[in-house]
Amino acid sequence: MDIRKLTAEDFESSIALSQYAFQYVLSEERKERQRYRFASQDIWGVYEEGELGAKLHIIPFQTYIHGRAFEMGGIAGVATWPEYRRKGWVAGLLKHALEEMNRNKQSISFLHPFSFAFYRKYGWETYIEYKKYKVPVAHLPAKKATPGNIRRGDPGLDILKEVYSSYAERYNGTLVRDDSWWENSVLTDGTSQKAVYLDEAGQAQGYLLYEVKERKFAIDEIIYLNEEARQAIWTFIANHDSMIEEVTLQAPASDTLAFQLDNPRIQQEIVPYFMARIVSVEQFISQYPFASQDSPVQINLQVEDAYAPWNEGVWQLNVAMNGTASIWKTSETVLEEQTLKVNIQALTAMLMGYRRPAEMAQMGRIHGPAEVITALEHTIPERETYLLDFF
Structure with missing residues (x-):
């Protein structure tokens, strides 16, 4: 070839x-x-x-x-x-x-699959799904007064970047956006309207990228850093009620918009989105911030990875009390009853935060002693996955 x-x-x-x-x-x-x-x-x-x-x-x-x-x-x-x-x-x-x-x-790779089954064969695994909404105007959240104000128009890239970065750091799998990505992939065609919420002190706490067309309010990005900003942005959206019939948007899978509505019977869809794959077990885990522990943790991982042979084998993972990890491939004979067997897809899903070790064991996606699975469960911090971008 x-x-x-x-x-x-x-x-x-x-x-x-x-x-x-x-x-x-x-x-x-x-x-x-x-x-x-x-x-x-x-x-x-x-x-x-x-x-x-x-x-x-x-x-x-x-x-x-x-x-x-x-x-x-x-x-x-x-x-x-x-x-x-x-x-x-x-x-x-x-x-x-x-x-x-x-x-x-x-050390990690993402892709948007045409077929999830196809890319699973090569080690990628689902790492994110998002919630897609269609909200009739009559169901929009109630309007609420907030101490700050919405500023419509272009707030400047620096403000958008600051708010986005604060938001994106809260999730696993969001992109670190540089100026080139903002200019060529996020703010590309100039058709999106922009609005930013400034709190009482004048600090940006949220923004909205959207388009109003044919009586639809289509949200490209809705980002808020606190409840005050959420209420202000949704009040701004609701103030378009004479111009629109519905609002469309996407949000993290855990989003609670419907619960907060007087009438929660709106259209919701969970959409599987991107896949991830650990490229190098050693590189990825060496920089991975595990949860702090009361005492050091040692876990043996027998990793299966047919397309990246450098990942194959038994790895000894050591997590210090402060969550710092060290990992190396061991040539010593490791007892099966002390080892967790995992393929690269399952390991990726767990370390990305998309699935927990306990549920992966219940599904038969990982195999090993209960105490080893529990130890891994305690060392992996909980954090939701999300991605606003496409490539």
Whole structure:
């Protein structure tokens, strides 16, 4: 299999494959924007007789996990011309991508799957779902007075960044957004309206990116740092009641909007979204902030990972009282009754915070002694997963 890294000269062939596979046509303006972003991504392709047959992109990101920024490789743009399918080329590209991300110290990877089952075969696992709402205007939260005020219009990127960062750090799996991502992926077409809530002291405590069109209030992002900001933003939305018939938005899976409504019978949908995969068990766990303990904890993990052989084997995990972890692969004979058996998908789901060890054991996704599972349960902090972005 001839796998090569694409260069600027391959831009047109790469875009042609993307447009065909994902069934869209770029305007010249958007094409030039893609050309700019092309240079910042690692794009790998499979070639046959000098022609590009399949490709994938590795986008360098950082993601928040328990308040820390982890290097993350975002897999995107996976595509194959139909005449080259069923040759195992995508499998080869994914294996190559794992090797590249491991070499680049990107210890975790995210992707948006066309098929969850397909990417599970290669070690990715669901790590987030979100709640999608459709709220008729008659069901909107009651309007409430707040001491601050809503400022509509462009508040400036610095204010949006500050509020977003404070919010995003509260979740696992949100992106650390740099200016380029804000300008080219969040605030792209200029059609979204902006509103920010300033508290009584003039500090931004929330913002709204939205569009009002055809009597619908479509929310792209709704972010609030406290209850006061939540009430103020929803009052601002409700003040459009003469202009709109419904509001649409997405929120974290645990969101309690319906509970707080006088009439909670609104349309809600839980949507499975992105998948994650630990690229390097050693790199990821070494920087992972475990929960503080009353005494040090030692856990043996027998990890199964067919596509990243550097993760295979028995690892000794040591968690200090302050939550700092050290991990190494052990060559010693480890007793089975002292070892937790786990594949890379289950390990990812647990450490991302999407699923707890106790429930994974109940589902038969991990196997080991009850006391080892309990120890792991106590060492992994609880934090919800969420992602506002798409790539």
